[in-house]
Amino acid sequence: MAESLKPSTFLRGVHPSHNKELSERAAVSVMPAPKTVYIPVQQHLGRPAVPVVEKGAAVAPGTLIARADGALSSNVFSSVSGVVADIRELATPSGYCPHIVIDNDGAGEPRELPSLDDPSAEKIRDRLDECGVVGMGGAGFPTAMKLAAKEKIDAFIINGAECEPYITCDYRIMLDYTEQFVRGAQILARGAGLDNFVIAIEENKPDAIDRVGRYIRDNKLAAAVITLKTKYPQGAEKQLIYAVTGRRVPVGKLPASVGALVDNVHTALSAYLAVSKGQPLYRRVMTVSGRGIKNPSNIWVCNGTPYRDIIEFCGGESETPAVKMISGGPMMGFAVSDTGIAATKTSGSLLLLTDSEAFTGEPGPCINCAECAAACPMKLMPMYIDSYILAGDAKNAVKYGARNCIECGCCAFVCPAKRPLVQSIRLAKKKAQGGGK
Amino acid sequence: MSNLTVSASPHVTKAGNSTRGIMLDVIIALMPALLAAVFFFGYHVLINAVVCAGAAVGTELLFGCAQKKDFSRAALKKSSVKDLSAVVTGLILALNLPSRLIVGGWDFNFYAAGAARTVENIIFSFDTVLICIIGGVFAIALVKMLFGGIGKNFANPAAAARIFIMLSFGLKAVGTVGFLADAATGATWLSSAAKSTSNQSMFLNMFLGNRGAAAAGETSMIAVLIGYVYLSVKKIIDFRLPLAVVASAAAFAFLFDALGRGSGPRILNNVFANVMAGGLVFGAVFMATDYSTSPNTFWGKMIFGAGIGFFTVVIRVFTAMPEGMSFAILLMNIAAPLIDKYVVPKPFGYARPQKPPPVTVTPPPATDAGAKREGKK
Ligand code: SF4
Ligand code: SF4
Numbered sequence: 010m011a012e013s014l015k016p017s018t019f020l021r022g023v024h025p026s027h028n029k030e031l032s033e034r035a036a037v038s039v040m041p042a043p044k045t046v047y048i049p050v051q052q053h054l055g056r057p058a059v060p061v062v063e064k065g066a067a068v069a070p071g072t073l074i075a076r077a078d079g080a081l082s083s084n085v086f087s088s089v090s091g092v093v094a095d096i097r098e099l100a101t102p103s104g105y106c107p108h109i110v111i112d113n114d115g116a117g118e119p120r121e122l123p124s125l126d127d128p129s130a131e132k133i134r135d136r137l138d139e140c141g142v143v144g145m146g147g148a149g150f151p152t153a154m155k156l157a158a159k160e161k162i163d164a165f166i167i168n169g170a171e172c173e174p175y176i177t178c179d180y181r182i183m184l185d186y187t188e189q190f191v192r193g194a195q196i197l198a199r200g201a202g203l204d205n206f207v208i209a210i211e212e213n214k215p216d217a218i219d220r221v222g223r224y225i226r227d228n229k230l231a232a233a234v235i236t237l238k239t240k241y242p243q244g245a246e247k248q249l250i251y252a253v254t255g256r257r258v259p260v261g262k263l264p265a266s267v268g269a270l271v272d273n274v275h276t277a278l279s280a281y282l283a284v285s286k287g288q289p290l291y292r293r294v295m296t297v298s299g300r301g302i303k304n305p306s307n308i309w310v311c312n313g314t315p316y317r318d319i320i321e322f323c324g325g326e327s328e329t330p331a332v333k334m335i336s337g338g339p340m341m342g343f344a345v346s347d348t349g350i351a352a353t354k355t356s357g358s359l360l361l362l363t364d365s366e367a368f369t370g371e372p373g374p375c376i377n378c379a380e381c382a383a384a385c386p387m388k389l390m391p392m393y394i395d396s397y398i399l400a401g402d403a404k405n406a407v408k409y410g411a412r413n414c415i416e417c418g419c420c421a422f423v424c425p426a427k428r429p430l431v432q433s434i435r436l437a438k439k440k441a442q443g444g445g446k
Numbered sequence: 447m448s449n450l451t452v453s454a455s456p457h458v459t460k461a462g463n464s465t466r467g468i469m470l471d472v473i474i475a476l477m478p479a480l481l482a483a484v485f486f487f488g489y490h491v492l493i494n495a496v497v498c499a500g501a502a503v504g505t506e507l508l509f510g511c512a513q514k515k516d517f518s519r520a521a522l523k524k525s526s527v528k529d530l531s532a533v534v535t536g537l538i539l540a541l542n543l544p545s546r547l548i549v550g551g552w553d554f555n556f557y558a559a560g561a562a563r564t565v566e567n568i569i570f571s572f573d574t575v576l577i578c579i580i581g582g583v584f585a586i587a588l589v590k591m592l593f594g595g596i597g598k599n600f601a602n603p604a605a606a607a608r609i610f611i612m613l614s615f616g617l618k619a620v621g622t623v624g625f626l627a628d629a630a631t632g633a634t635w636l637s638s639a640a641k642s643t644s645n646q647s648m649f650l651n652m653f654l655g656n657r658g659a660a661a662a663g664e665t666s667m668i669a670v671l672i673g674y675v676y677l678s679v680k681k682i683i684d685f686r687l688p689l690a691v692v693a694s695a696a697a698f699a700f701l702f703d704a705l706g707r708g709s710g711p712r713i714l715n716n717v718f719a720n721v722m723a724g725g726l727v728f729g730a731v732f733m734a735t736d737y738s739t740s741p742n743t744f745w746g747k748m749i750f751g752a753g754i755g756f757f758t759v760v761i762r763v764f765t766a767m768p769e770g771m772s773f774a775i776l777l778m779n780i781a782a783p784l785i786d787k788y789v790v791p792k793p794f795g796y797a798r799p800q801k802p803p804p805v806t807v808t809p810p811p812a813t814d815a816g817a818k819r820e821g822k823k
Pocket of ligand 1: 384385386387388389391413414415416417418419420421430431434
């Protein structure tokens with residue numbers, strides 16, 4: 010793990026144009042809380058949290074409104090002060106779940122827990138659990154749970170790759186909240202029982218590498234910055250671990266099985282806020298970008314803020330109409346059409362892409378060029394998964410690796426026939442779960 | 447925000463990457479070989495190219511519409527011919543045929559006034575045009591569309607059509623006259639009896655294209671190589687596949703010659719001649735690399751390429767046929783799905799399944815384990 014001159018990287022992958030110039034100069038600003046927030050009780054991997062407030066209850070920012078249900082679930086907090094107006098099913102990017110609707114009166118003071126000084130690993134994990142901290146890179150895996158891995162961990166990696174095009178929130182956090190971020194990373198490493206950690210950043214963010222590296226040197230922290238090659242999906246967990254440590258996470262296993270843990274930049278910042286400031290997780294920095302938005306920005310957004318309010322805050326739509334609205338990044342995010350969907354702990358970005366940016370055409374027949382296989386970082390054969398599952402043969406689809414797919418989208422990105430390969434693979438995964446036939 | 451599309455990720459795709467673009471690149475890469483063929487064999491080649499491409503495109507257009515039973519304007523507009531793959535097939539087929547020929551029993555050709563009825567004196571070869579149309583229709587209708595169109599054909603349409611024509615019309619290696627006129631009329635190096643008259647100036651002529659060639663496109667090695675470099679640089683083909691074909695052909699030519707005919711400097715010449723003669727390089731660059739009919743993994747491609755080189759030389763050395771490239775390609779095309787079945791890359795992080803530990807039978811505890819587990823939760 011020595012700092013070497015040659016940037017580390019993984020095998021295969023693609024080079025999408027990053028389009029980060031749209032928002033990378035915009036320092037993080039704060040979007041005021043909207044009039045009404047719609048807070049989903051499902052903002053994490055596991056089961057939906059169970060509401061603990063009722064209609065009419067008075068809440069403040071930081072009030073627990075839904076409690077974790079099981080180990081992979083997580084607490085949900087109010088992001089505004091006001092009164093619970095309703096609890097009802099509303100759309101999320103990937104389905105429906107109950108939302109706690111709160112009318113914001115803008116009055117109450119945020120609720121904070123006492124800050125912890127020099128806490129033990131266990132105390133850190135308890136606090137993260139209590140404050141509802143989850144992996145903010147997208148999956149929403151509860152952080153405390155991850156840190157409590159049974160295996161012996163010797164590599165703690167903060168994922169500053171931010172390899173998805175357009176997204177710049179992690180980059181801005183590293184620049185604008187350097188101290189809090191690095192201290193948060195240290196807290197996370199401690200939570201996993203380690204003193205040292207590594208922050209891995211892609212080459213195309215030289216000022217972040219510089220700023221974070223300087224902070225670490227100036228404060229003599231037991232940490233290192235590792236430069237990664239700019240390539241997608243450099244930030245995918247297994248690829249990142251390979252790039253940094255040379256270890257291959259075995260198929261079907263978690264990173265902890267090779268002694269490594271990966272956490273996201275924003276998660277580190279949230280860990281700092283939870284442990285050192287006692288702030289529960291109820292807002293996050295979000296990149297709003299794409300050529301369909303007037304003022305691309307990086308902003309603090311309260312959980313539960315509907316997309317329409319975010320778009321309005323960023324100057325509304327630009328002259329060129331958007332053809333796709335995406336929750337998340339352009340490679341892995343969800344296309345949505347409902348501006349009433351609300352921001353969550355894991356929504357790192359909202360993109361409005363115009364016709365020149367997003368693909369909306371029709372797929373053609375596969376020409377068997379094997380470009381998809383050549384791009385796949387998991388070394389799968391996407392074209393066979395696609396053709397087998399479309400023929401209803403889940404068994405063979407699994408044989409060609411459907412289960413190992415990380416849904417990074419490299420295959421469909423390079424496909425000249427524009428085949429929706431990831432969609433097919435998701436279908437294959439689903440069918441394989443249902444018994445393999 | 448009324449026209450938002452909702453579809454699966456990823457939402458961006460590689461810029462300028464399309465089936466049509468790839469086919470356009472292949473057409474560009476074929477241009478040097480086409481121009482060289484026109485230079486050495488005259489305008490006939492151009493006519494053949496246009497006829498073959500036209501027949502291929504027309505067949506695909508009609509076939510597609512017939513399948514959908516819809517010949518309306520809209521259906522024609524939506525036809526798959528827009529991806530240009532039929533044009534590629536047509537061009538490759540044309541370059542796989544002689545510039546002019548006389549089909550026994552036909553001879554509808556036009557000759558220069560008062561000249562003898564020999565190939566050299568043909569000014570417009572109607573026979574060839576007919577063969578081109580038959581070849582184009584065969585390649586597209588029977589080899590490509592019948593199997594489901596682009597990407598689904600089991601054999602390279604152009605190679606299959608060439609073999610079909612060779613077998614049906616008894617066209618052995620019909621030589622054509624070199625423009626610079628010292629190439630042997632009607633005979634290529636491969637069909638010349640002794641296959642021993644190789645010398646340096648012959649190689650230079652082969653390299654440039656001044657030779658008798660059984661097919662128009664194979665004449666100029668350098669023109670084919672320009673196409674190869676173009677396709678490799680643009681990453682349309684895997685540059686290692688043609689190399690595998692050529693290396694394997696050279697190795698087996700050497701082996702068979704050394705075993706069969708003793709030693710001496712002639713052997714090296716024969717190796718060279720085997721590589722440069724006939725359609726080996728042309729086929730390696732433009733036909734073996736066909737996406738649908740070649741394996742999809744690196745090792746699969748290497749096996750495939752080596753097989754083509756091997757069969758080409760075997761057919762040349764041990765059979766009565768002078769040229770084996772198209773047969774070799776066809777043979778390996780058929781083997782390609784098999785190769786792909788067995789050469790499957792292991793996923794990233796794959797671990798060999800461990801042998802299950804020896805079974806030790808432990809009797810289940812008396813209490814209901816399932817209920818216990820539930821209770822713990
Ligand atoms: S098959 Fe899965 S892992 Fe491979 S490139 Fe496609 S989405 Fe990524
Ligand atoms: S990249 Fe697309 S066209 Fe090429 S083999 Fe894969 S699925 Fe088929």
